[in-house]
Amino acid sequence: MVLGELGGRIARAIQQMSNATIVDENVLNECLREITRALLQADVRFELVRDTQTNIKNAVNLDRLATGYNKRNIIQQAIFNELCKMLDTEKPSFTPKKGKTSVVMFVGLQGSGKTTTCTKYAHYYQKKGWKPALVCSDTFRAGAFDQLKQNATKAKIPFYGSYVESDPVQIAIEGVARFKEENCDLIIVDTSGRHKQEAALFEEMRQVSEATNPDLAIFVMDGSIGQAAYDQAQAFKQSVAVGAVIVTKMDGHAKGGGALSAVAATKSPLIFIGTGEHMHEFEVFNVKPFVKRLLGMGDLSDLIDRIQDVGPMDQQPYHTQPEHMQKLLEGNFTLRIMYEQYQSMLKMGPMGQCRVDAKRPGKGKPSKCRVDAKRPEKGNPSKDEMLHELDDIDPKLTESRTMRIARGSGRQVAEVIEMLDEYKRWANSWRSKMKGFLKIPKKGGMS
Numbered sequence: 001m002v003l004g005e006l007g008g009r010i011a012r013a014i015q016q017m018s019n020a021t022i023v024d025e026n027v028l029n030e031c032l033r034e035i036t037r038a039l040l041q042a043d044v045r046f047e048l049v050r051d052t053q054t055n056i057k058n059a060v061n062l063d064r065l066a067t068g069y070n071k072r073n074i075i076q077q078a079i080f081n082e083l084c085k086m087l088d089t090e091k092p093s094f095t096p097k098k099g100k101t102s103v104v105m106f107v108g109l110q111g112s113g114k115t116t117t118c119t120k121y122a123h124y125y126q127k128k129g130w131k132p133a134l135v136c137s138d139t140f141r142a143g144a145f146d147q148l149k150q151n152a153t154k155a156k157i158p159f160y161g162s163y164v165e166s167d168p169v170q171i172a173i174e175g176v177a178r179f180k181e182e183n184c185d186l187i188i189v190d191t192s193g194r195h196k197q198e199a200a201l202f203e204e205m206r207q208v209s210e211a212t213n214p215d216l217a218i219f220v221m222d223g224s225i226g227q228a229a230y231d232q233a234q235a236f237k238q239s240v241a242v243g244a245v246i247v248t249k250m251d252g253h254a255k256g257g258g259a260l261s262a263v264a265a266t267k268s269p270l271i272f273i274g275t276g277e278h279m280h281e282f283e284v285f286n287v288k289p290f291v292k293r294l295l296g297m298g299d300l301s302d303l304i305d306r307i308q309d310v311g312p313m314d315q316q317p318y319h320t321q322p323e324h325m326q327k328l329l330e331g332n333f334t335l336r337i338m339y340e341q342y343q344s345m346l347k348m349g350p351m352g353q354c355r356v357d358a359k360r361p362g363k364g365k366p367s368k369c370r371v372d373a374k375r376p377e378k379g380n381p382s383k384d385e386m387l388h389e390l391d392d393i394d395p396k397l398t399e400s401r402t403m404r405i406a407r408g409s410g411r412q413v414a415e416v417i418e419m420l421d422e423y424k425r426w427a428n429s430w431r432s433k434m435k436g437f438l439k440i441p442k443k444g445g446m447s
């Protein structure tokens with residue numbers, strides 16, 4: 001079961017409870033049973049599910065609710081709070097301070113995505129003005145240094161490693177010392193992994209940790225490992241002081257339960273998720289917006305976060321390039337931005353699908369534009385025309401132009417109209433959000 005499915009099942013259980021004529025103990029129990037089943041099938045650890053169920057029941061306490069209370073809202077809120085609690089350790093992770101040297105050590109099993117994530121993490125902070133550096137102390141996996149070197153070079157991040165030194169501790173010490181001298185304020189140490197948890201791995205990790213005295217140890221976990229997540233995370237936590245978790249490969253068929261269990265096992269917050277192999281496929285993890293999306297209660301606020309988050313870089317998506325960014329900040333939500341949003345969410349597989357639906361402002365049937373979003377990339381003959389429309393859409397399309405677009409994109413006219421209606425909802429929602437956030441002056445346009 002994938003995360004999108006988990007969210008869908010929980011959301012349906014809440015909906016069924018809301019539809020009941022009278023909300024009593026039986027209705028609440030049935031709703032909780034369905035949520036429990038969904039969580040267990042998503043590989044969330046049994047103890048965690050049991051505690052969640054008990055906490056929701058305690059928080060709601062139907063007997064003590066006087067008449068007049070909106071029981072449905074209280075139950076919904078309790079479920080939302082408990083799901084947030086599962087992912088929120090209430091212990092904020094260490095965050096590096098600009099201009100002050102921090103050492104961050106990455107640990108995890110081989111293949112979890114550790115080396116890739118080190119560079120993504122460095123790149124994330126580099127964009128925000130930090131001066132990061134990468135140290136490869138993974139001497140176990142052949143090719144680890146070459147991989148880190150290649151990634152670091154691409155992102156223009158200084159790196160340190162050795163083809164001859166076989167002692168990872170020595171490399172870590174030398175790398176950290178070198179970058180401290182060079183005034184790097186974020187020194188990231190990639191450590192060795194193993195195929196499975198074993199004493200040698202943990203001993204090496206412990207030694208590297210002792211030698212470099214990191215401010216933060218990040219446990220990197222493959223999001224698709226399911227039930228094994230809790231024990232794996234706990235084993236790492238017992239060897240080094242894990243202070244944060246990053247779950248990778250959330251673009252595939254990741255089991256959401258693994259992520260939840262790792263957070264519970266390490267009592268450390270999930271700070272980022274990896275959503276692809278490329279450098280920019282990396283997202284800051286925020287509990288509340290995530291759970292909201294999971295339950296279909298999403299809005300555009302995470303999109304705003306992402307847009308406010310970016311700095312200059314070569315491979316930026318269209319909407320984060322400076323000239324378009326300015327437009328966007330003025331409240332101009334173009335069709336191309338909607339297209340990009342759909343594309344990036346579609347890439348996230350079923351989880352992204354859940355997010356597409358959750359993010360759509362307003363209710364109603366999802367438009368076929370989720371599918372159309374892929375079309376222009378497929379090199380169909382109308383590509384230029386379609387891209388032009390994406391940049392410069394006129395909401396008051398004439399009938400003939402609508403027909404031309406339909407012809408050019410191989411779609412029915414009704415589908416084009418439906419997609420434009422959806423676009424208008426996004427654009428209006430965006431404009432009102434931006435007004436709230438940035439106090440922009442009202443602009444004419446979409447209605």
Ligand code: GDP
Binds near residue numbers: 147193249252273274
């Ligand atoms: P390490 O052995 O833990 O250092 O793992 P690597 O960084 O070498 O990653 C193992 C594989 O997972 C590589 O093929 C990466 O490209 C891939 N990978 C890493 N993170 C992600 C992710 O978030 N999504 C996807 N789809 N692949 C990833």
